[in-house]
Amino acid sequence: MSTGEAGRDRGADGRPLWLLEPGDEVKRKELHDRYGGSRQGGISKCAKSPNVLVFTDPSTGHQHGYYDEWAEDGTFHYTGEGQTGPQSLGSTGNAAIRDHVELGLALRVFEGSRGVVTYVGQFAVDPADPYSYGKAPGTGGGPLREVIRFHLVQVGATAPQSAVPVGTDYRTADESVTPAAPQFTPPDPDLAGRNLGAHRRLQNALAEAARARGLEVFSPRVTDPDFDLGWRASADGLTVCEVKSLTESNETRQLRTGIGQLLDYHDRLRGRAADVRAVLWVEREPADPRWVALCARAGITLAWPGREDDVLD
Template sequence: MAEGDRFVMWLTGPRGGLIGRGRLTGVPTQQPSSPDKYWRTDPGTRWYAPLVIDGWLENPVPRSHFTADARFAGTTTLRTLFAGNPHRLNDAQWQAFDDAFVSSRAGGEHKWTLQPGDTVLRKALHDRYGGSRQGGISKCAKSSNVLLFTDPRTGHQHGYFDAWAEDGTFHYTGDGQKGDQDFTSTGNSAIRDHVRTGLALRLFEGSRGTIRYVGEFVVDPVTPYTFSRAPETGGGELRRVIRFHLVPVGASSQPAAAPVGSDYRVADESVEPAAGQPSTPDSDLTGRNLRAHRRLQNDLAAAAAARGLAVLSPSATDPDFDLAWRGLHEELAVCEVKSLTRVNETRQLRAGIGQLLDYHDRLRGRAARVRAVLWVEREPTEARWLDLCERVGIELGWPGREDDVLG
């Protein structure tokens, strides 16, 4: 390392990559390190290289951008970018890093520009970012994205039943229309490994023509996926399918023009929590409470439908409410359902109130009026919950009070 040498800075970690560029202002020298909060013990004398950074990138250029570059084929450069610094580059590799830095600083022709709620023609989406124009999972070769498409109009016929789950994750069905799904599929492995490979998961509602961008997601780090049963294409035999658990990243607000909900999907009251799955802090998602939750939800949905209301389940563009219904003058009621026991009552009511405040805030621009309804298994033991809900604009109800919330 010598004065005037140029360097690029690499950020380590699964979402890291090329992040900066600069030059050395002198030769490395050994200097004593003054002990401070950074060091557990006095590090003594260490090597230091004086340098200046010419510029930082707003977002790293991911590792996947370079692993697809022939200039790194057969080398260990990208596999050894961690604690052992520095790494000398040959001229071709330096040019690859320099080109990527310049392109990213300029915005890059493949820089992601869509915001949640934006609509785009699927053809135009692939023209810009790459990926297959067919199918539900599209790994892009010319950008660091995996494009996911969810569409009940076309997906249900192939056994793809994507939906929000009670734990707040979006369950997305893997690739494969016949036979058991596995990770030999490029699309399924791309979703599973996207954090390690530095790829962003971009979810869209719709599969052809004009589609709507929902937002960026990541696989749940605790339970990235589970296995379920679904029919093959055309209502064929039941087979094993992968259900990816996707967590939204950052803001996911949709514009006022985005429709809310889709036809209500009856919750399966017979489903038990999967054996061997990690426990969840949500007490409404285990055993007896899960069954009670789904029974309450289905009973309220049936009561709403019997009164002529349009009952809805959340679509991919919506927050993960349990159910909703439309009343007169396009009024929208959004409902969170909670089972109650003497042990979990306070925790459940707190959770329900917080969720409804979030749902109301995210949906209030998408309907003429939005009502927030908390539907619980029985009357709370403390009357203060009625007063609290009223103060924050939430209607609290339980079986026997259907006319109050559905009238």
Template sequence: MIYRSVNCVIGSGGLMATWLLHCNPKTFNLDEHRSAGEALTSWTIARHKTEVTAGDEFVLWVSGPNAGVTAYGHFTGSAEFGEVDPRFWTTDPGPKHFVPLQVEKWLDMRIPKAQLAGDARMADATILRQPFAGNPHRLTTDQWQAIREAIESENGDPGWHLNPGDTIRRTDLHARYGGSSQNGIATSGTTDNILIFTAASSGHQHGYYDTWNEDGTFHYTGEGQTGNQRMIRGNKGILEHRETGKRLRLFDGARGTVRYLGEWTLDQEQAFTWAEAPETGGGPLRQVIRFHLVPVRATITTPEVGVGQGYVTADEDVTPAPAAPRMPDPDLVGRNLSTHRRLQNDLAQEAENRGLMALSPSPSDPDFDVAWRDGQGCLTVSEVKSLTRANEGRQLRTGLGQVLDYRDQLSDRATEVAAVLWVEREPSELRWVELCRRVGVTLAWPGREDAVFSPEHNGTQE
């Protein structure tokens, strides 16, 4: 930050003091300075020039809409006078007094102004009463203690009672931690949390294709069901969560009982990318935000041994948009969409009627339509397909390939996996029944439920 010193201003010595340095982003671009890989080795000051000295401790405060503490460290010398590196200033500052320093830690998340302002010990802090006063702000012992306690709590997980893997009803979750129970991204106004929810069974119908990656990271699709997504509301909350001091809490499931997948943060090298995905109901392709999340602590980062979550009923009343090019599945367009959802819901209800628990996929599962387990540990996974005379061959080929893929992916997560291709009606070419039987897949349709749910069913056709 400083090119060279011109002369030294001798510090007064004595007991070590504690200070607050503040940064105005409109004057000095700290984010750009850090992104450029520059080490912060000094800070300009306008007062207390003879009082600052080596060994004094400081915290760095960034002002603006997301004001708060972002780093701490200590001074390595007394104040000096010198030329300032103008690259990251909005105007050339000219020569200034500065104090050399060493940053001990950049905080993962900023300690927000609101949190500190709520502490009675900070009532007389000059950064709150006189925020435009020149650097540095002297801190009393009580004020320093209040800030350090807030920093120490940032390294823990204060006020949070869930452990990764715990389940909770979503209504109870919001009653305790705030945030809207209707949104996939729920920013709390009462706690320092952003609750985010991922569920393939409901998300895919809106073009939300979240993915787990082999390195343990997670790509999460932003909110916005139609048109190009924008970096506003919940999306902006995720992007700025470090600056606002909000913790990202990821949950598996969207309704009913959800499962906590731990605390996550944005990848500091690449926070997000843009991708293409269809609008709600298989509409035209649009730009969506893909947030790159990495685990923070004690977080579930590998697929679960179990499969699925409680079945999420598909909405049969959504009016599909016209077909778009490069759709991920032709069964999710036009007339086929409502038929697909009706068949899927009926199959899930049949499983429930027979005393089985219907399952929708969790984020770590392949994107099957419905699954269930029997009392002997056999998992049955199904793909549902609508059929018309025009698309019958394509749908059967696609569905067979999908359900074989699901079975293969889940083979090490159940003692036995059976596969079902559930279609709208009897195929016009019955050779499909024999073909499916040969590869261990049950091909069935309404009226042939016993072929799927009979006790003898084990992935073979009658």
């Protein structure tokens, strides 16, 4: 992170100007030395500059019940601070995110929490739907407690298409997770009841089959669309996969949803890899055989357990 010529990297008020662009990497120590804020924790309100620095890191966050993810509506759901007991909007970090617009502070999101971190970009709390409450375990698999999930929308520029690699180390899906209580809006079939466990078993089994063939298996980064898993056989080509459980009653809906998601993922990733393949992996062979040909016409490989060779070789 270059500070430029003396005086040119500070505003009229003497505070440091923001110099990072989406996709830039920086040591967390240097980041706080320049802009202020605590070097520990996921939410850091800065005294030296008008910023709130927010860090998301699945490799460390999941052990504390922090499950950050992109939602279907395009907002980024970020879990508030507090490792045990119910989270409160009154805590310093959570209040800083909630009130950042009113306080005149920019919300800066980073991927990673230690060592070198990657700047994702500037975000803002969704004014129409700023946050929701959910359930998550406490630190170390403690009892379920209430957590806050802030709904963040990206502001301004995103990382250049080729600036950030696709995927990070594969995160094994928790097959024993309990689905959330039903909502008034129709839920995604894969997030309710028996389908959640079936979905995650399918996903983990496919990941293991890919590893057994020597493929590099990965999960999405914060800067990636929210595919279920992917694998890479070479530096230039990658495959992204959407997994769907199927029942007689939801088959058509699930297949339509999966196709739409994969078309979106493929379009968003094609500028970041020379060759992107899309796979729709389902629980069983669809009752209607037309889906295989329909997917093929859309550039998607439709397959199910027993047809691993179709997608992994």
